[in-house]
Amino acid sequence: MGLDADKLADFLSRECTVKDGRVVNRASGRIVRAVLPVHLYGHPVDIDAVLEVAGRYPLAVVEDAAEALGARYKGSAVGCHGLVSCLSFNGNKIITTGGGGMVLTRDPEVAARVRRLTTQARTDALEYIHEETGYNYRLTNLQAALGVAQLEQLDGFVESKRETAAHYRELFRGYPASPWPARRRGRAPRTG
Numbered sequence: 175m176g177l178d179a180d181k182l183a184d185f186l187s188r189e190c191t192v193k194d195g196r197v198v199n200r201a202s203g204r205i206v207r208a209v210l211p212v213h214l215y216g217h218p219v220d221i222d223a224v225l226e227v228a229g230r231y232p233l234a235v236v237e238d239a240a241e242a243l244g245a246r247y248k249g250s251a252v253g254c255h256g257l258v259s260c261l262s263f264n265g266n267k268i269i270t271t272g273g274g275g276m277v278l279t280r281d282p283e284v285a286a287r288v289r290r291l292t293t294q295a296r297t298d299a300l301e302y303i304h305e306e307t308g309y310n311y312r313l314t315n316l317q318a319a320l321g322v323a324q325l326e327q328l329d330g331f332v333e334s335k336r337e338t339a340a341h342y343r344e345l346f347r348g349y350p351a352s353p354w355p356a357r358r359r360g361r362a363p364r365t366g
Contacts, residue, residue: 177211179223197231208234213242213252221255244332269324271317
């Protein structure tokens with residue numbers, strides 16, 4: 175499930191070329207700047223394999239961990255391997271603030287840029303001077319408090335999801351077309 179590193183490698187080698195330190199799609203001429211593996215339904219992508227392929231090219235890895243908060247990959251939290259990871263706190267996620275999300279990174283320059291863009295890219299805290307387009311993507315204090323309170327209960331939420339998945343797995347046992355993706359060794363899905 176998720177991004178197949180072998181298919182990614184095939185696409186990059188067949189459909190792209192590296193020109194002036196950038197990956198360029200041969201057919202469209204567009205620059206490819208990043209790879210976006212999506213950890214879907216709590217099931218982690220084989221991120222080591224994706225990172226290995228992306229590492230052969232000047233590409234960033236941006237993890238979409240919106241549906242995998244609480245999942246683990248080889249003992250570490252999903253969303254901490256790429257340059258940037260994105261989480262969602264939309265109403266259908268494991269924790270919710272009613273909307274919004276979070277960007278995770280260990281890169282101080284990326285973190286500063288994200289903070290700058292999410293606070294309307296103002297160059298002066300007192301004046302409304304903008305050197306580039308920015309946005310007001312901050313959570314309200316109330317939304318943030320709700321999210322933090324739920325984050326403190328994340329382990330319990332994950333366990334509840336696993337119990338629900340186990341219940342459904344039991345109900346569907348014996349049916350030839352099982353709707354459940356297989357668990358893979360070394361990757362612990364959030365939902366079973």
